[in-house]
Amino acid sequence: MVSRFYNVLIFMALALAPLAGLAEANLEINTPAIASLKQSMQSRHAQLVEHYNSGAVGLTRDGMVAVRDANAVPLAQRQAVNALVSAENQDRAALYREIARANNHPEWESKIRATFGQRWVNLARSGWWYQADGSVWKQK
Amino acid sequence: MNNRLLILLIAAIGSYLLALSASAAYPQLKFSVANIESPVFQTKSIEVQIGSSQSGARELIIAIEEIAVQDYVLKELRVVCRAFQWNRHEIECTNGQLIARDLFASPLPMQFVATPSHLTVDLRPSGGEHWQFSIEWDAALWHAALTVKAGKMTHLARWLPEMPDNENFPKLTGGKLHGKIKVNGDLKGVTSAGIDLSIDALAFSDAAGMHAGEDIALSVKSNIEHDARHQHWKWRGDMHWRQGAVFWQPLFFSGTDYALKMQGVFDGKTLALHDGQLALAEIGTVKFSGVADWPNAKMREFQLDAGNMALPALFDQVLKPFLADTVFAELEISGLGDFAVVMQEGVLQEVNLTLEDVNIIDRRDRFAFHRIQAHIPWQAANTTIADISLLDGHLLRIPLGSVRVPLEIKDSHLYVPQLALPVLDGVLKLEDFSAAHTDAGWRWGFGGKLTPVSMEALTEALQIQPMHGILSAYIPQVHYDGESVSVDGVLQVNVFDGSVVIHQLKLIEPMGLAPHLTADIAMRNLDLGLLTSAFSFGKVEGRVDIDVNQLELANWKPIHFDAHMFSSPGSYTRRISQAAIRNISALGGEGAVVAIQRSFLRFFEEFRYAEIGWRCALRFDVCYMGGIEPEPDSRYTLIKGGGIPAINVMGYNRDVGWQELISRLQRVTQENEPVIQ
Structure with missing residues (x-):
């Protein structure tokens, strides 16, 4: 079961690699819900990249994103960035839940979430911010 | 020490210095006052010294160990005056420096004039910035005033009240102050005060930038006056928001011409607010009043009444940020609404919501409800009946007809005994709809049936493959547990x-x-x-x-x-x-x-x-x-x-x-x- 868990995880991480700006992989998970979530995240990624680059938004340890430094965003745009982060986190939470469900192991959700947290950081571009141990923000 | 003694002391210092005018050109003098206490402020250890500097020039030095105004304390204030003159009637310092490390990083140029009945201090920290403090007194009354021109707001940061979680509370980062603060008193203390200030380019932010404001311009006028006959204070405050933008997660306000007016009385134990009005441009005016205990600020009574609120602007500016990521995030709302709230002892007692000719349309065309009329009362102690009606609408492209909903409301429980909703050429009959809000969110359930609907009409409405026949259904008990909608029993459809x-x-x-x-x-x-x-x-x-x-x-x-x-x-x-x-x-x-x-x-x-x-x-x-x-x-x-x-x-x-x-x-x-x- 453990090896299958990691197979699924690697499979998914590769499938979602384009979201982190890497070369596009051909692998996909073919459940309609996951495909829909992936599409939603991909379409939002272009908007999030500039905020990852500026340090306004960072990657958290639990596989989510967070507004790290709103001062990097003009005041009038902070509400939109906030909404962007909120929508991304809703997709991510649903994605982890769906991967667990699709593999008939809902109990994997927390494991998937934690391991994805590390995976997103590995896939992050240089200069992006992530939460290290103790929830301290570090720049990659 | 009471105020009378304070005034006597100030007068004594002035008189003593003036008396020196008759003495030698370079007298050596040291005068000390241990403590001064008054209802307004307290000081510790004032020393006044006239002597010679190291260069041999004469200088006047006034050193105050501590000044406390209410809970705010300034330590180690020092005035060094190298150009001063005195005569029988006044002392004038034309080239002085104020050293107040709690307020200013470096010494400030200052001037002052003191007479036995008057003191004026001028501070010019930088450029066109000018702070002038003056106080006049006689045997019975005193008047103090602070006049500011282009004063930097950041000087005031330390005087702002401590807030819960003060570390993360927004701090002033900019702003210029113009105007005047006046305080009048007698030997018993303050009798009246007035503020007439204009603030420009105000900016504040917390460390994370999640609560911040920029380029804010506002005017504040306020006064408070002691009513000796009723033994209370009458107060009034008007604020006019001229421009500016504020992001207070998740809200963003950027607008002009908001006005807040409040007035009331204060008797030392109770703060009463009468005739409060908040006028929001494009939305409407909110009236409110209340009574709070002092100093714990516990609200005993509160009433809010917002009539004829323009719902489009209210939704876009206030409600929409809270509905992001919900099905209601992309609504287009038109119409007017009235909203009233009554609270007692900090507990909500009554809410009334009225909607007049309101249209709610989903921009993604998932649903639309037209011409909604609603009167929704809620009372903490009683069951109320809401009357909600709509002329027509659609849900997932299925047309809905005119319907009137008799909604029973008790506490956080809703109940509709029966509801007949026209759907195309049939009727959706719901029975025993009940909903309740719990700590874990909303729970609801209902049963019902769908009387025959023509499949031709249904498929045409859904814009799918045309089908013939009829659709009817028996709907057993359906319930929602906060996560899932389940059907107890079987759902029967005829098609x-x-x-x-x-x-x-x-x-x-x-x-x-x-x-x-x-x-x-x-x-x-x-x-x-x-x-x-x-x-x-x-x-x-x-x-x-x-x-x-x-x-x-x-x-x-x-x-x-x-x-x-x-x-x-x-x-x-x-x-x-x-x-x-x-x-x-x-x-x-x-x-x-x-x-x-x-x-x-x-x-x-x-x-x-x-x-x-x-x-x-x-x-x-x-x-x-x-x-x-x-x-x-x-x-x-x-x-x-x-x-x-x-x-x-x-x-x-x-x-x-x-x-x-x-x-x-x-x-x-x-x-x-x-x-x-």
């Missing part, structure tokens, strides 16, 4: 002249991003004529039963089921057109069609059959197919002929991609219009 019974229906996270639906469905005695004509499939006469077990939809698309379609038992006409056979064959291959065309059978338009059967076990995206019998061979029988002329149709593909199968079906039905029968 295509047959019946559909849905068991174990469950909808998980219906408003989530990836809703799941699970169910077992048994369809009985469906009229194949109605069914196939609906989909332009080619004419088939007969009746079928269809079982769909362990159905699971993810995001409204099937990912799992075990389906079995078979001829219904009983006696009825069983005919199938050549066009239908061609289409069935096209789903699995060309074999059967070729056989027909090459044989004499191509001269017949219709064939008789004994049985029709089809199976599909869907696992993610592959349909594992079979026919009438669960044959193990690579081929399987889809149609078993019977009578003359008769034909058997075989299937050869066991595994078909689900999307490929759907694509083939779509091609078949699209290519077959008009259908040759």
Whole structure:
């Protein structure tokens, strides 16, 4: 079961690699819900990249994103960035839940979430911010 | 020490210094005052010294160890004056420096003039910035004033009140102050005060930038006056927000011409607010009043009344940020609303919401409700009846007719005994709808039925393949547990002249991003004529039963089921057109069609059959197919002929991609219009 868990995880991480700006992989998970979530995240990624680059938004340890430094965003745009982060986190939470469900192991959700947290950081571009141990923000 | 003594002391210092004017040119003098206490401020250790500097020039030094105003303390204030003169009536310092490390990083140029009845201090920290403090007194009264021109707001940061979680509370980062603060008093203390200030380019922010404001311009006028007869204070405050932007997560305000007016009385124990008004440009005016205990700021009474609020601006500016990521995030609202709230002892007692001619339209066209009239009262102690009506609307493209909802409200429980909602040419009757808000969110449930709706009208409204017949349904108890909608019992639907019974229906996270639906469905005695004509499939006469077990939809698309379609038992006409056979064959291959065309059978338009059967076990995206019998061979029988002329149709593909199968079906039905029968 453990090896299958990691197979699924690697499979998914590769499938979602384009979201982190890497070369596009051909692998996909073919459940309609996951495909829909992936599409939603991909379409939002272009908007999030500039905020990852500026340090306004960072990657958290639990596989989510967070507004790290709103001062990097003009005041009038902070509400939109906030909404962007909120929508991304809703997709991510649903994605982890769906991967667990699709593999008939809902109990994997927390494991998937934690391991994805590390995976997103590995896939992050240089200069992006992530939460290290103790929830301290570090720049990659 | 009371105020009288304070004034006497100030006068004494002044007089003493003035008396020195008659003495030698470079006198050596040191004068000390231990402590001064008054209702307004306290000081510790004042030292006044006149002597010579190291260069030999005379200098006046005033050192104050500590000044405390209420809870704010300034330590180590020092005035060094190197150009001063005195005569019998006044002392004037024309070149001094104020050293106040708590307020200013470096010494400030200052001037002051003191007489036995007057003191004026001028500070010019930088450029055009000018702070002038003056106080006048006589034996009975005193008047103090602070006049500011282009004063930097950051000097005031330390005087702002401490807030809960003060570390993360926004700090002043900019702003210029103009205007005057006046305080008048007598020997007993302050008798009146007034503020007339204008603030420009105000900016503040917390460390994370999640609560911040920029380029704010506002005017504040306020006064407070002691009413000796009633032993209380009358106060009034007006604020005019001229411009600026504030982001206070998740709200963002950017606008001009907001006005806040408040007035009331304060007796030392109770703060009463009368006639508060908040005028929001484009939205409307909110009136409020209340009474709070002092100093714990516990609200005893509070009333708020917002009439004729323009809902479009109210929704966009206030409500929408809280509805992000919900189905209500992309609403377009028009109309007016009234809102009233009553609180007592900090507890909500009464809420009244009235909507007049309100239209609520989803920009994604998922729903729309027009001409809503509503009066929704809520009382903490009583059951109330809300009256809600709408003229028309649509839900997922299905038109809704005029409806009136008699909603019973008790605490956080809602109940509708009966509701008849016109849907196309039928009526959706809901019974015993109840909803309650708990710590874990909303829970609701209802039962009901749908009286016959024409399938022609329904399919036209849904903009899908036209179908014939009627749709009616019995809806058993349906309930929502905070995560899933479940049906207790079976949902019965009548369609295509047959019946559909849905068991174990469950909808998980219906408003989530990836809703799941699970169910077992048994369809009985469906009229194949109605069914196939609906989909332009080619004419088939007969009746079928269809079982769909362990159905699971993810995001409204099937990912799992075990389906079995078979001829219904009983006696009825069983005919199938050549066009239908061609289409069935096209789903699995060309074999059967070729056989027909090459044989004499191509001269017949219709064939008789004994049985029709089809199976599909869907696992993610592959349909594992079979026919009438669960044959193990690579081929399987889809149609078993019977009578003359008769034909058997075989299937050869066991595994078909689900999307490929759907694509083939779509091609078949699209290519077959008009259908040759």
